[in-house]
Amino acid sequence: MPRSLSTYDPTRQRERVTAHVYAQPAEVNRAVAGTIAKLIRERAETGKPCVLGLATGSTPVGVYDELIRLHREEGLSFKNVVTFNLDEYFPMQPEALQSYRRFMQEHLFDHVDIDPANVHIPDGTLPADEVAQYCADYERKIEEAGGLDLQLLGIGRTGHIGFNEPGSPKDSPTRLIWLDKLTRLDAASDFFGYEHVPSRAITMGVGSIFTAKRVILMAFGEGKAPVIARAVEGEISANLPASYLQEHPQAEFWLDEAAAAELTRFKRPWLLGPVHWTDARIRQAVIWLARDIDKPVLKLTDEDYNEHGLQELIAEHGPAYDINRQVFRTLQQTITGWPGGKPRDAREPGDVLRPADDVYPKRVLIFSPHPDDDVISMGGTLIRLVDQGHEVHVAYQTSGNIAVFDDDAIRFADFAAEFNEMFGIDHKRSTELEQHVETALKNKKPGHVDSNEVQRLKGLIRRGEARAAGRSCGVPIENLHFMDLPFYETGKVRKKPLGEDDIKLTLDLLNRIKPHQVYAAGDLSDPHGTHRTCLNAVMEAVRRASSESWAKQCEVWLYRGAWQEWEPEKIEMAVPLSPQEMLRKRTAIFKHESQKDKALFPGIDPREFWQRAEDRNMATAKLYDQLGLAEYEAIEGFVRWHPTDEPAKAAAAGTASASV
Incomplete structure (x- = not known):
């Protein structure tokens, strides 16, 4: 309604x-x-x-x-x-x-x-x-x-x-x-x-x-x-x-x-009149106030609240000292260097522990809408999970095959033909493929659909890059899963709506791995809609699996980063990254060579994907610093989602067909 x-x-x-x-x-x-x-x-x-x-x-x-x-x-x-x-x-x-x-x-x-x-x-x-x-x-x-x-x-x-x-x-x-x-x-x-x-x-x-x-x-x-x-x-x-x-x-x-x-x-409802002051609303207001007047949270005064439209908040929940401490502690508790939980022998006095921390190591399943979204949006956390001993799986939901330049496809077809000739492997067939790819792409008009052979070749290019990135992060090759969800495989920019086959493939993978943690892309600002469709597939599959024993102890976290970052008041887990981890993340992104320098579908942001990711991660860390928390090189933020949540709580929902 x-x-x-x-x-x-x-x-x-x-x-x-x-x-x-x-x-x-x-x-x-x-x-x-x-x-x-x-x-x-x-x-x-x-x-x-x-x-x-x-x-x-x-x-x-x-x-x-x-x-x-x-x-x-x-x-x-x-x-x-x-x-x-x-x-x-x-x-x-x-x-x-x-x-x-x-x-x-x-x-x-x-x-x-x-x-x-x-x-x-x-x-x-x-x-x-x-x-x-x-x-x-x-x-x-x-x-x-x-x-x-x-x-x-x-x-x-x-x-x-x-x-x-x-x-x-x-x-x-x-x-x-x-x-x-x-x-x-x-x-x-x-x-x-x-x-x-x-x-x-x-x-x-x-x-x-x-x-x-x-x-x-x-x-x-x-x-x-x-x-x-x-x-x-x-x-x-x-x-x-x-x-x-x-x-x-x-x-x-x-x-x-x-x-x-x-x-x-929605953004500043207290400026319009009385509001119901939930913990989430208080957090939103205090972060807004701190950013608006450029003060750390713990330095906000009663006068700051009164002079910026928050008289009701200070009257009901003041003084400022108490409100500031409440919000500061909540922000502080979002920060963790152990996204998969901390093992018992590593726990220290004062650690904020979650119920799921008792399971260590965990099986972790990361859903990546395109073959590079995992490393672009949460590459640092992925590396951290692997380094901390968790069994990490990555599921690439779509092939990403239409996002490969024609020249790259011709180059790989040339390589395949020469490789096969060198080693005496079905030279005739590989030459035919090389000739087909080159002829098909030379004769293709702008905006026309690739042949099935070219689509498969471009999909293989993306797969090879994903494997290289996975190896760079330490993920075993057998833990990389290429789903090729049917809604995407049209060969066109415009995709089909999410279907039952897409959901079933997702559910089957979940039931096979039985993860303790699931990560999925929560970007609704993706201009092409594939992220939204892939997210809906994960959410529906998790809902259907909710009665399974593994699902009862499974956490679902939503990441962003390719197009837009989570607002600070929404972040429930903030994973800080060191300069060395940022370099490792960049290296993993660079493995996706077909998207490097100039992507076929970059959107309106002229920066390369690695630059967008680094700028957003560093901006989140800078914001935490400005709010008075510890200073880090970069931070990747996550929002928790529950199968019983309203989709809007996690900014996820929709039925529109996807593109790209």
Whole structure:
């Protein structure tokens, strides 16, 4: 359910547009799809068409999935529905993998009873000199259809809606525009490289969107949280087109908690009015105060609390000395150099022990969505677990095969052919493979799918790198497990939804290893969605195994680091790393040579993955130091997850299809 607001709504002091916030993306998808279905039925009952403005991208996929379910299982008909899509790349052929026409056919239109004549999607095949008239005709068709009853939107990192980039005026019409560099970087994975992303697109304008009677903007994940906060709470600006929606009479934002995390009601709710002061909320407030005024926790005074909106906290739980000590001790207790627990003969007076520490050494299973996420995000902790004698296993959930450059595949095919010739191993077959790889890749058009042989070869490249990294960390080769979850193996950037086979493979591995500790990636800001899907597979498998004897004493820890770090108030285990361990972690990351120097799908962060990891780990250590704790070279942070937890507690959930 969305968070309910009282008659007096303090959030309206800050939020300038209605924002509905749900724990999970799946809940948002059901609610939005239900809203659309209700509108379709209401219009049908009056004999009128329902005119929908539709969006593409990963965000609305769950809504389309739910609409298809409603059509198949509950008889929702689309015969009275007329649709107008927001945008299309230019130029773009309708059958291309990246075509929004193809996207809409595959994700919605092919599965419902909509009249093809009622479907309108901007045409990316037009001669450039005909686009202006086409755009004017597109708006005329919307008007002739009776105007948009509802417009569905996503939001880009630049704050764009549709392809209305920063600088777009509020009254802008449907038109041909140039894409912002950041928008093209975000789309690079879909096109197998930034250089292949079209520089132009046809888009409905902000003015076109504003003609809709109702507007619903959806956003998921921490990566969208900063731009959502600006669009909802900030000033209206042409530099952030989504902020224009503050002036639309029926505009609403529908968010999961991760995307809403930067809104004041979640980040600093005490500034809006009375709050219930739980231990977690106190910790959040004190860390915020210490960072805001640049003071260590133990140096905060009663006046600091009073002068920065925390009068209620100091009145109920003060004095400052007591609050400071409580939070400081909690932070201090998160720090451990023994992530797998401390053996009895190594325990010292004052050690903070967990019940699971009595099991030593442990069987540890680390799930890595891609073949390098383990060392990028928790390589130091992985090395520490191995050095401390635990039986460490790493499960690579996907092959990562589409993230290998074509040149690398050709180079490895050349090596295989020459190796086989040197040792007299089926020279004819290896030569055929070499020729196939080279011919297939030379003839491949940008954005096209690799042949099965090339996909397998690229997967082998990633496997070899993962084995090299595992050896570097001290993990035995037999403890490296390559799962190749089926949802990923499409050969395309866009993946299938999580399926029963994915969960079963995960559950089988868990039951085979019977781990005492499980580590999984908790990144929801992964721009491609694979981390989210892999995390859902682990969580569902752990839930299903909860009655097993091994599961009753198993801890599940979530790591981050490839895209974003845990907030300090959420960290429940902080593993400090020495300079030497950081170097070992870097060495392990370097073993993934196909991702070194320049990754095929780097996202919008220009740094290499090892640089991102080191900067984030060192920033966490610096923050602990600034809060008054011990000074370390770097820290890797983890959050504990329980099978009975609400998914949002660990910032994990969702049903959207993954990419990359």
